[in-house]
Amino acid sequence: MATPRTPHTRKPDAQMNGAAIILKALQDQGVEVVFGYPGGAVLPIYDEIFKSNRIRHILVRHEQAAVHAAEGYARSTGKVGCVLVTSGPGATNAVTGLTDALMDSIPIVCLTGQVPTHLIGNDAFQEADTTGITRPCTKHNYLVKDVTRLADTIHEAVYVATTGRPGPVVVDLPKDILFAEGPYYAPNGNAHPSYKPQVKGDESAIERAVDLLAKAKRPIFYGGGGLINAGPKASKLYAELVRLTQAPTTLTLMGLGAYPSQDRQFLGMLGMHGTYEANLAMYNCDVMINIGARFDDRVTGRIADFSPNSTKVHVDIDPSSINKNVVVDLPIIGDAANVLEQMIKVWKAKGYKANAKPLEKWWAQIEKWRERKCLAFTEDTSIIKPQHAIKRLYELTRDRDTYITTEVGQHQMWAAQYFGFEEPNRWMTSGGLGTMGYGLPAAMGVQIAHPDSTVIDIAGEASYLMNIQELSTLAQYRLPVKSFIVNNQWMGMVRQWQELNHGGRYSESYSESLPDFIKVAEAFGGVGLRAETVDQLDDVIMEMLETDRFVLADIMVKKDENCFPMIPSGAAHYEMLLGPDDKAELETSENGMVLV
Amino acid sequence: MNATTEIAEATHTLAVLVDDEPGVLARVIGLFSGRGYNIESLTVSSVDTAAHLSRITIVTTGTPLIIAQIKAQLGRLVPVHSVHDLTLEGPHLERELALIKIRNVGEHRIEALRIADMFRARAIDSTLESFVFELTGSPSKITAFVELMSALGAIEVSRTGVVAIARGSNLDMPVFSTLEVNRKKAKQPAGKKAQKKV
Incomplete structure (x- = not known):
């Protein structure tokens, strides 16, 4: 970026120093909140934050948490999440968060400090090759070496992060650039010379897709995180099309909330821990309409046996998602909302009606699968079953304005299975990267964006310890985040895999020397609660919800409960295990064993 | 799979x-x-x-x-x-440039020159016991030449890798501004920097 891409013919709006240019540019881009942590290389920006009142800064306790908080903020609002960290360790600590945002397509702009330009490459104090390190874990990154390019770079970073398939963008800022006087240019709305995401779908392809849908005998919609990223309008249009066609729909982990969970046409989540009816409907369908999902290995199971007899339509804004894992018959590149709008228009224009007779047969079959009640579990009268804990949490929060985040593991899958979402942007979870420690900082970001809502981190005790320092941030900003710790004293998902695949040799998966979470909560200035038996559960949940400070609810659950249903790795959708009794039949194949 | x-x-x-x-x-x-x-x-x-x-x-x-x-x-x-x-x-052209140094003596030197002539390689450096040949062509032609040379002596090879362009009159990936800018530069009097140097 040493030389301007196009020479400036515009007159600058003002002259100011680099740090002020950055804040002005962020403000003009509508950024209201920055999650960050100061350090030597970014002191000029912090000085400017101190002097001006332009942007609210939330001081986290670890840079990884800053990115997760920005992710929670972005995912729950649809706006860009903004992060500010210092050079060297500040930047490297942010890498996990950036990778998480890349995998889940979350729009993040991360400003990193850098040593002054004349010291770059000298192994200076707190120097790291930030653009080099973050190149594979960002959508794009910049090193600003010329203050005249600074304003446009920030504008471009926000544009790249939020358009097309969203993702994290890093802007690396040498300290001398922050001090240098330079011109401020307002966003000019000029088209980017090379980055031009396609947002409208090809009309003939859309017509073919709608024709396929109208003629389908066993159709299914398979919606993903792209529906959420395309804005609430996309979810509305999705529901409209699903209802027009009377077809069943399933959603991926990232897509939950795009279609109301209580609706009859919703089959639940699909994939490794998805429902029996969703997976069997995927296996047996004749037309599959994938909108904004990417045929992830957690969804497809064994590729060779993935929905073998269906005609597949794949709508995605990212051309590289097409034919990456599964070969599709009809790809449509475009934004989910645009394409859905186009599809509905064609459906109506052609006067199509839901294909009543074959659909009746298809639904009869689906209802038979539903009757298996794959999410049923045996209740216990004294020990709390983890599924029961989440079910009760859901039932007791249904009338509230609730946002849910999770950590990663068994509790995450149980939350996806037993907590229902009726609208998008209510569910924040680390899907692609599976980052333990995501949930607490993400909840923090959500609560900043929605100060009056109920924000709950459904956590496991092992994951929770990975970013527990953020309780201090909750205390500082009086964020009443509720942590619902499903405590089984195991790294539950690791334990489950060791039980199923490694002969029950529980190597290093026991949560040893756990802290007393009640005391932890109190030490940080919050409230700690504990439920040890079934009859205590509801009271603890209600007390947690009614407390206006942050709460850690330590829910002691059955220790060795496994997460079902489950498709063993390397198996196909029809080889699902419905419960512990199916275990006898289970033998993970050699090919399956090597899969993650 | x-x-x-x-x-x-x-x-x-x-x-x-x-x-x-x-x-x-x-x-x-x-x-x-x-x-x-x-x-x-x-x-x-x-x-x-x-x-x-x-x-x-x-x-x-x-x-x-x-x-x-x-x-x-x-x-x-x-x-x-x-x-x-x-x-x-569609049809396209691929070319590569290579510099090949061969060290040998006697009959092999003459044979190397003869083969170089057939391949239209130019000798661009010589000592009494070595040549450096410059050769352009398709990658397979260069590989063939390198294999022949290796039979005639110890060799060192530097190749550019392939550059390619489509045949025909279509400009699929045009560049615009180089000429225009050069023209502008030519019209301008020498800049301040140039004067300083003098």
């Missing part, structure tokens, strides 16, 4: 027009290494200094699906302007 592995791999030559900025080559190479794609040859040079554009030529192998993935992945890099699969898009 078997079905996809049985599909034949093919070699494709891709031409990629990118912003000439620091790190752009690292992005392209990182994409190939990070996702496990092959690079058989990669060349890059600036082609439009005023508009800051570089052209990268990549020779890679893979099944049709992998090649399509590579093109899609390249296309979504922010500084990439366009990606053309010259192998798919």
Whole structure:
């Protein structure tokens, strides 16, 4: 970026120093909140934050948490999440968060400090090759070496992060650039010379897709995180099309909330821990309409046996998602909302009606699968079953304005299975990267964006310890985040895999020397609660919800409960295990064993 | 899975027009290494200094699906302007330049010169016991020449890798501004810097 891409013919709006240019540019881009942590290389920006009142800064306790908080903020609002960290360790600590945002397509702009330009490459104090390190874990990154390019770079970073398939963008800022006087240019709305995401779908392809849908005998919609990223309008249009066609729909982990969970046409989540009816409907369908999902290995199971007899339509804004894992018959590149709008228009224009007779047969079959009640579990009268804990949490929060985040593991899958979402942007979870420690900082970001809502981190005790320092941030900003710790004293998902695949040799998966979470909560200035038996559960949940400070609810659950249903790795959708009794039949194949 | 592995791999030559900025080559190479794609040859040079554009030529192998993935992945890099699969898009030309140093004596020296003549290689450096030949042509021609030379002495080889362009009158990846800027520069009187030097 040493030389301007196009020479400036515009007159600058003002002259100011680099740090002020950055804040002005962020403000003009509508950024209201920055999650960050100061350090030597970014002191000029912090000085400017101190002097001006332009942007609210939330001081986290670890840079990884800053990115997760920005992710929670972005995912729950649809706006860009903004992060500010210092050079060297500040930047490297942010890498996990950036990778998480890349995998889940979350729009993040991360400003990193850098040593002054004349010291770059000298192994200076707190120097790291930030653009080099973050190149594979960002959508794009910049090193600003010329203050005249600074304003446009920030504008471009926000544009790249939020358009097309969203993702994290890093802007690396040498300290001398922050001090240098330079011109401020307002966003000019000029088209980017090379980055031009396609947002409208090809009309003939859309017509073919709608024709396929109208003629389908066993159709299914398979919606993903792209529906959420395309804005609430996309979810509305999705529901409209699903209802027009009377077809069943399933959603991926990232897509939950795009279609109301209580609706009859919703089959639940699909994939490794998805429902029996969703997976069997995927296996047996004749037309599959994938909108904004990417045929992830957690969804497809064994590729060779993935929905073998269906005609597949794949709508995605990212051309590289097409034919990456599964070969599709009809790809449509475009934004989910645009394409859905186009599809509905064609459906109506052609006067199509839901294909009543074959659909009746298809639904009869689906209802038979539903009757298996794959999410049923045996209740216990004294020990709390983890599924029961989440079910009760859901039932007791249904009338509230609730946002849910999770950590990663068994509790995450149980939350996806037993907590229902009726609208998008209510569910924040680390899907692609599976980052333990995501949930607490993400909840923090959500609560900043929605100060009056109920924000709950459904956590496991092992994951929770990975970013527990953020309780201090909750205390500082009086964020009443509720942590619902499903405590089984195991790294539950690791334990489950060791039980199923490694002969029950529980190597290093026991949560040893756990802290007393009640005391932890109190030490940080919050409230700690504990439920040890079934009859205590509801009271603890209600007390947690009614407390206006942050709460850690330590829910002691059955220790060795496994997460079902489950498709063993390397198996196909029809080889699902419905419960512990199916275990006898289970033998993970050699090919399956090597899969993650 | 078997079905996809049985599909034949093919070699494709891709031409990629990118912003000439620091790190752009690292992005392209990182994409190939990070996702496990092959690079058989990669060349890059600036082609439009005023508009800051570089052209990268990549020779890679893979099944049709992998090649399509590579093109899609390249296309979504922010500084990439366009990606053309010259192998798919029609007849194209591929050329490479090589410098080959051979050390030998006696009859082998004469034979080396004779073969160089047949290949239209030029001797551009000589000692009593060595030549340096310059040779351009298709990669296979250069490989053939190198193999013959290696039979005649100890050799050292430096090859540029493939550059390629489509045949015909279409300008699929035009560059605009270089000439215009050069013309402007020619009209301007010498700048301040030049005067200082004097």
